[in-house]
Amino acid sequence: MKVAISNLEMKPHPKFEGVRIGFVVTKELYPELSITVLEIEPQVQIPIHTHEREVDSIFVLSGEGEVYLEGKWSKIQAGDVVVVAPKKEHGVRNTGKVTMRCYIVHAPALW
Numbered sequence: 001m002k003v004a005i006s007n008l009e010m011k012p013h014p015k016f017e018g019v020r021i022g023f024v025v026t027k028e029l030y031p032e033l034s035i036t037v038l039e040i041e042p043q044v045q046i047p048i049h050t051h052e053r054e055v056d057s058i059f060v061l062s063g064e065g066e067v068y069l070e071g072k073w074s075k076i077q078a079g080d081v082v083v084v085a086p087k088k089e090h091g092v093r094n095t096g097k098v099t100m101r102c103y104i105v106h107a108p109a110l111w
Contacts, residue, residue: 001025005061005103008037018044027109034109040065040100045093054106056084058092063100066093 008022024035040046040063048068058067064077068091069084076082076092084090094100 005037010037010039013038016044016046019046023111025109026111031109033105033107034111036104036106036111037061038102038104040092040094040102042094042097042099046091048089048091050087050089051084051106051110053086054108054110055086056090056110057105057107058082058084059103059105061101061103063094063098064096065100066095067091068093 003024005022005024008024010020010022013019013021018041020039022037024037026034058081060076060078060080062078064075066073067076067082068089069082071089073093082090092102
């Protein structure tokens with residue numbers, strides 16, 4: 001399987017306004033993992049939350065912002081990778097002036 005992220009169809013996120021999501025791999029194809037791309041508009045936050053079973057891996061493709069992890073917000077930028085264990089609180093917010101793009105892997109699959 002080969003997917004060009006630049007050609008990925010981006011749709012409004014079902015839960016978060018100001019966030020678009022593109023599906024690369026879903027649990028229907030591989031229950032072991034799901035891969036998505038998120039586009040987060042400036043000044044938009046994905047609220048602090050947890051995942052019961054999934055490891056959440058966030059690779060920042062472009063833009064900058066902050067990630068909530070281990071009880072505090074820390075700066076993130078293009079090239080950074082964040083790995084969140086199951087049941088750990090985390091969130092992401094775009095503090096920059098351009099859309100932040102993130103490549104997200106959940107294992108096992110979330111989507």
